[in-house]
Amino acid sequence: MDVSSPIICLLLHSLVFVSLFYCNNSLETRNPLVNQTFQSEDELVKLKETIAIRLKQLNKPAVKTIQSPDGDIIDCVLTHQQPAFDHPLLKGQKPMDPPEMPKGNNQISNLSESIQLWSLSGESCPDGTIPIRRITEQDLLRANSDIRFGEKFNHQHAVQVVKDAAYYGAQATMNVWNPHGESKSVFSLAQMRIMSGTYGKDLNTIEVGWQVYPKIYGDRRTRFFIFWTADAYQHTGCYNLKCPGFVQTNKAIALGAAISPISTYNGNQFQISLFVWKDEMTGNWWLRYGDKNLGYWPTSLFTNLKNAAARVHWGGEILDEQYEQASSTQMGSGHFPDEGYKNASYFNHIYVIDSRRLWIQPTDPMIYADRPNCYNIIGGLDSSWGTYFYYGGPGKNKNCP
Template sequence: MDLSSPIICLLLHSLVFVSLFYCNNSLETRNPLVNQTFQSEDELLKLKETIAIRLKKLNKPAVKTIQSPDGDIIDCVLTHQQPAFDHPLLKGQKPMDPPEMPKGNNRINNFSESIQLWSLSGESCPNGTIPIRRITEQDLLRANSDSRFGKKLPVGSNDRQYALQFVEDGEFYGAQATMNVWNPQGESKSVFSLAQMWVHPNFYGDRRTRFFIYWTADAYQHGCYNLKCPGFVQTNKAIALGAAISPVSTYNGNQFEISLFVWKDVKTGNWWLRYGDKDLGYWPSSLFTNLKNAAARVHWGGEIFNEQYEQASSTQMGSGHFPEEGYKKASYFNHIYVIDSKRVWVQPPKLKNYADSPNCYNVKGGVDSSWGTYFYYGGPGKNKNCP
């Protein structure tokens, strides 16, 4: 992977995609291997052997295994044996302790917070381990190619729509936001809907809302989700990247949120990720070049991917309702902050709105004493004004 021009989009359009979620893919796939009629039993056997060898390499030895109610298998892997340390720049290293977060108004709301399905029953990984969602044969088949598994493929400029706010032309050393969690509906099995501090999935095989991250070092030409390839160093045993989230918000009902933070440690140059009050881990500074300094741009908002971009999609973004409907009805981000050049959390200056199809999906924001900087976003997609 070319590390010369990093982009992480995780709140920072130069850092990592910490993204939330909303995946609308099914177990079906266009992978020719799935529906192929094999000429002989030997060919089928060879394929199975190839997949078995690949899975053995991808899945690290587990100290403990946990069966999630949604069918996922969570492996508790020793922290020093996690995939990150297979990276040639990280070999021989051990996870670092979390640094102190920069000072500022980075408080977490008192709303009900969503947690992950695999831990609902009280299950947890032992100290000294991290939870990793096990990769399965179906995961590899959905990737269309073994070599592309866990990596984001290049996409066209017309196959996605956005409703977001952003700040640019600055010097940012971190970003944060709280967002309510929904489970949008998609019109087909080949679309997905995201809320992100920035991301996107194509390999989970179900319609559950999930939390995952993505990072790239070459302007999105190549990149990697979660721990599918070496890079992100996880330090927390409570959150499994890529695992399903529960509960989710309901229209005019209970709202459930998560808070995400990304910031640069001035001592090491590493970019840290926090989920609520839990430090999840970091992207080592050695992975990047430009991000050894600051990020110049930060995005928050929603994204829809639609392969049939010639016509509007009826896939929901967020709750599936427009920003004008407001609290308990529309999706939102609030308590939006960035870390400025003085290394303190501040409300971002000159936030800009962007919606490429406002009659399909839109964004509307403001500032108040309770939520600080906030915005509502989303929409139903195809409607009488969005044909």
């Protein structure tokens, strides 16, 4: 069946996310009925066929299948058969070998690093494969769109930013929590965000971190994620491997899989260390998780990020689609930053790669919170943590009505 036909694109849009890779024109301009519910028997049959086609596109043949304790199915897929190579610009290519990361920092905190639930049993993918979290029909029915922003959404940030310049990489260590959300239509995350371009027009981003997002994953577990866009979240890009783009090279980490263990209030702290840098030879943006090179975003995916990034953000974010004045969705640990270590969420060992291709600590970063009485941020510079900040909060409270 031709997935580029207007009918199939229309049906696809009504249930699942659609990228320009499959539907080249805007569905809203092609058919004003795009948001209507399809109820006739023929239309339901077509919807079922469309879902089957999309699942086949997303879920590649597995060499080995692993059942995760949390219910996820992890497919071990040959590296050259992964979704990335469905992209028109990447067809026929094979994964590149990791380059050497620029020297000068590469520091990882000495606290315990979180791992992933699917690998706790000792199961692993064979050499020459990568682990991919299998997408189910329920996943597609839940997620109408991967586009995460809307003018009416309650969208809050508590972030640290560096002034606009040329950046060729960034890193941070962040502790991992499981923030509560009041409904399935919210997300809460902590991320590092590398950007270039104009908001609302041609923004290019690379985003990495952890998130709780029931609409995408069907549960409230904390999951490792990546995201990218080349056109300000309009059509290109997606979470994890749900569209062609990111090329994974590592068999140990599954994008979108649950993280374990997580930090506890006034208890043990667990964290992840993430690095993103631009390879001088190829221009590709590489991702490293702790001591593991995970893969890369090919430079051909981007327009503005073909060169350097213009800015970097680190911090927390919540989105609530209920349009409330204040949301009770937690950010980070759900506690304000002034509660400090073991109680509040933090980022530390924050570095960027500057125009000289050197790792440097941002010594004069700016911090910003949309609504400090709901979610706040406090930054500093420490001899052991380097540039750091605490962030987060409970959301709705007596000072945040």
